[in-house]
Amino acid sequence: MSLAYQIFATWRDPAVKAQRDWLFLQFWGRTSNQRMWWFLGFMMLLCFLWLLPNEHSKMFYMPLCFLSYFHATNAVEVIAALKKWRLRSVQLQNVMVQALLLYWLVWSLLGLMIGYRMENATLLVLLSLVQLNVLLMSYSVPQALDNKALNLLNAPMLQGQGIWAVLIPTFALIFFPQHEALISNILLAATFSLLLALTWQLRRFGRARQLENIKHAERHTNEVPQQSKHPLRLRLRLEMNMGGALDNKGLRKILVSLLLVPYAFILMYQHLLPASFATGQWGAGAFFAILTPGFLGLFNGRQQWSGAWLVRSHSRAQLWWQDELLFLGALFITAVLNCALLLLLQIDSAGNVLNAALLFVFGAASLRYLIFSVPWMSMWSLTADGRTTQEGSLTSFFCLGFLWYWLTVIWGSGVQSNISVMIIAFGLVAPILAYVSLRKALKIDLGAIRRVKRS
Amino acid sequence: MNDRKPAVLETLVTAKDVALGVVNCAGQTLSIMPGQVVGLLGKNGAGKTTLLDGLLGYTFLNAGEVTVFGHNPTELPADVCSQIGFVAQQDDLLPWLTGSEMLAATRLFYPNWNHQLVDRLLDRWSVPVWQNISEMSVGERQKLALVAAMAHEPKLLVLDEPAASLDPLARRALIGELIDIVADGERSILLSSHIFSDIERVASDVWLLEKGRITYQGGLDELKESVVRLHLTRPLQVNGSLELTTKQVIRTEVNTGRETWIIRGWNEALAAECAAQITSPYQVEALGLEDAFVEISQ
Numbered sequence: 001m002s003l004a005y006q007i008f009a010t011w012r013d014p015a016v017k018a019q020r021d022w023l024f025l026q027f028w029g030r031t032s033n034q035r036m037w038w039f040l041g042f043m044m045l046l047c048f049l050w051l052l053p054n055e056h057s058k059m060f061y062m063p064l065c066f067l068s069y070f071h072a073t074n075a076v077e078v079i080a081a082l083k084k085w086r087l088r089s090v091q092l093q094n095v096m097v098q099a100l101l102l103y104w105l106v107w108s109l110l111g112l113m114i115g116y117r118m119e120n121a122t123l124l125v126l127l128s129l130v131q132l133n134v135l136l137m138s139y140s141v142p143q144a145l146d147n148k149a150l151n152l153l154n155a156p157m158l159q160g161q162g163i164w165a166v167l168i169p170t171f172a173l174i175f176f177p178q179h180e181a182l183i184s185n186i187l188l189a190a191t192f193s194l195l196l197a198l199t200w201q202l203r204r205f206g207r208a209r210q211l212e213n214i215k216h217a218e219r220h221t222n223e224v225p226q227q228s229k230h231p232l233r234l235r236l237r238l239e240m241n242m243g244g245a246l247d248n249k250g251l252r253k254i255l256v257s258l259l260l261v262p263y264a265f266i267l268m269y270q271h272l273l274p275a276s277f278a279t280g281q282w283g284a285g286a287f288f289a290i291l292t293p294g295f296l297g298l299f300n301g302r303q304q305w306s307g308a309w310l311v312r313s314h315s316r317a318q319l320w321w322q323d324e325l326l327f328l329g330a331l332f333i334t335a336v337l338n339c340a341l342l343l344l345l346q347i348d349s350a351g352n353v354l355n356a357a358l359l360f361v362f363g364a365a366s367l368r369y370l371i372f373s374v375p376w377m378s379m380w381s382l383t384a385d386g387r388t389t390q391e392g393s394l395t396s397f398f399c400l401g402f403l404w405y406w407l408t409v410i411w412g413s414g415v416q417s418n419i420s421v422m423i424i425a426f427g428l429v430a431p432i433l434a435y436v437s438l439r440k441a442l443k444i445d446l447g448a449i450r451r452v453k454r455s
Numbered sequence: 456m457n458d459r460k461p462a463v464l465e466t467l468v469t470a471k472d473v474a475l476g477v478v479n480c481a482g483q484t485l486s487i488m489p490g491q492v493v494g495l496l497g498k499n500g501a502g503k504t505t506l507l508d509g510l511l512g513y514t515f516l517n518a519g520e521v522t523v524f525g526h527n528p529t530e531l532p533a534d535v536c537s538q539i540g541f542v543a544q545q546d547d548l549l550p551w552l553t554g555s556e557m558l559a560a561t562r563l564f565y566p567n568w569n570h571q572l573v574d575r576l577l578d579r580w581s582v583p584v585w586q587n588i589s590e591m592s593v594g595e596r597q598k599l600a601l602v603a604a605m606a607h608e609p610k611l612l613v614l615d616e617p618a619a620s621l622d623p624l625a626r627r628a629l630i631g632e633l634i635d636i637v638a639d640g641e642r643s644i645l646l647s648s649h650i651f652s653d654i655e656r657v658a659s660d661v662w663l664l665e666k667g668r669i670t671y672q673g674g675l676d677e678l679k680e681s682v683v684r685l686h687l688t689r690p691l692q693v694n695g696s697l698e699l700t701t702k703q704v705i706r707t708e709v710n711t712g713r714e715t716w717i718i719r720g721w722n723e724a725l726a727a728e729c730a731a732q733i734t735s736p737y738q739v740e741a742l743g744l745e746d747a748f749v750e751i752s753q
Binding site for chain 1: 504505508511512513514515529530531532533535536539541543545547548549551552560561563564
């Protein structure tokens with residue numbers, strides 16, 4: 001009995017239907033919150049697509065592909081969560097293929113809508129390519145998504161490599177529009193190849209040969225205790241100050257938030273926006289503005305203070321000083337490096353780059369210390385006195401949004417004297433707020449931090 | 456002056472008039488001496504974790520004074536910190552490290568590290584140290600936190616509900632280790648737990664926390680002996696007054712032909728008074744720690 005016959009013969013089976021529906025739902029998000037956010041994300045993007053003229057459609061290559069990529073990785077996680085290959089069976093294969101077909105149908109409709117609106121078949125192919133690539137990963141090496149730190153096929157690495165499937169074709173389309181026809185044909189060929197590979201992988205689903213992979217993986221797992229090396233004191237200190245691991249995934253996160261996202265943004269913006277938008281005051285300013293939230297988000301060592309108390313540092317002043325030393329050091333290095341890169345890439349004039357860098361340094365420092373000084377604001381759901389509050393995030397968002405608005409108005413005006421006054425104001429406010437945040441930190445409730453911590 | 460100094464140094468923890476959060480121990484002094492195992496008992500929300508946070512400097516006191524090894528707990532010198540081990544209810548492990556990396560990282564900050572003890576505990580508790588902490592179960596994380604807190608052989612070990620997530624085998628092993636720790640008479644443990652059998656096995660003293668106040672501070676046996684159920688046959692026949700006994704009654708239960716008095720503060724004087732005055736049949740029931748706690752808390 002062929003696979004296709006089995007799939008359609010069991011379509012109306014109530015047991016299969018229940019499992020299929022559950023899996024289909026999981027593909028769209030593991031929780032109802034996730035599903036809701038994906039839906040809102042799609043809707044927002046579609047609205048933008050409808051509102052903007054067609055000549056700006058290239059702006060959406062990257063966001064659409066990323067949306068597609070991250071959504072597909074969610075499906076991969078679902079497949080990988082089926083206990084590697086062990087619980088896979090021929091019966092489950094039918095359910096899985098049915099759920100994927102449904103998923104595929106919805107994606108195709110979405111793709112058709114986007115393709116129809118943008119009158120751009122390349123984009124449709126690109127979306128399919130991303131989806132197929134990620135799904136193929138899920139069928140080929142699902143155990144790699146479950147077992148971390150075993151070999152090159154581990155999950156973060158795999159997802160990290162998979163992201164090139166999004167970046168390379170979209171960058172190619174953005175930067176070499178004259179070869180669009182050729183690139184589209186290559187993408188089409190790649191899509192067909194991936195489709196064939198995926199069909200082949202589907203037929204191998206649940207076959208006993210794959211069980212050897214599990215034995216192999218478990219043998220590696222047992223060897224890990226001998227392989228694990230003691231972390232260096234400095235690395236551990238950095239990790240505790242930053243509140244996250246400095247492993248491959250952590251370093252990638254730093255690179256993505258400090259380099260990839262802002263530079264991808266600025267390059268796209270220079271290549272894709274009409275000249276009227278791209279000229280003017282925005283170059284380096286937009287770059288550092290994009291950089292700021294990611295940079296601030298990297299330093300959440302305060303959440304680890306309760307664990308460091310009695311072990312790493314024995315006074316709150318020490319904890320504060322160690323965290324802020326790293327923050328300020330990283331702030332300075334990031335500003336200098338990016339200044340040099342922006343000048344090298346000739347993204348903006350030297351004066352603008354310097355202004356933007358100074359604004360970034362003093363602005364980011366002021367923002368951090370402002371949030372850590374005012375009890376009703378919060379960063380990473382943590383207030384200045386160590387308590388958590390949901391309202392804090394909302395009020396912070398509104399206040400900072402307001403501040404952000406005025407900042408962009410002044411920057412956008414391009415009047416050097418106003419910009420200088422703004423930089424000086426931030427420069428004066430930053431040390432004052434730093435002092436206030438230190439005073440707050442000296443009285444911080446470490447017990448409260450520990451009690452609400454979710455590790 | 457010279458006479459007083461050794462006495463101050465001997466006391467590991469002293470807390471006077473402590474007030475923070477729900478805890479209000481105005482007029483009360485708590486202390487932990489070397490070799491003492493203190494069990495901290497109290498209902499949910501009584502303030503046990505808050506009190507421990509105050510004693511170890513995690514939270515600032517609203518009022519009162521605490522000294523840990525003679526120092527203010529919010530400004531402990533490094534050498535004093537290395538003499539304290541603490542395991543919180545919610546562990547403070549770094550989720551991105553593996554178990555063995557976590558232990559190696561903790562070891563960096565302590566001059567003293569008992570490798571044999573670590574190996575023995577890891578083996579006995581089957582802690583998967585090669586796994587990422589974020590992937591461990593709650594019980595496995597708790598065991599790892601216990602190993603990390605005990606490995607540097609602290610003089611004062613503070614455990615907040617350490618056995619709550621442990622299986623019975625691991626719990627027994629933990630109690631065995633705690634008994635070994637205090638065997639030399641120099642090291643002390645402050646243990647908060649809801650598992651009364653554990654407290655009974657290991658604790659020498661008890662702090663009973665009720666609605667933020669310490670209502671009993673003293674020996675475990677004395678507490679158990681001081682709370683009794685006095686079963687009386689109705690009608691009650693007495694020669695004279697039971698003034699001393701009735702003053703100590705905290706609750707009564709009346710059934711057909713039988714009456715039970717729950718007495719807190721039972722002692723020889725009360726026993727003698729009952730023997731002398733009550734002529735109808737009666738029976739004194741001694742209580743275990745859990746029953747005593749339940750009767751006191753009702």
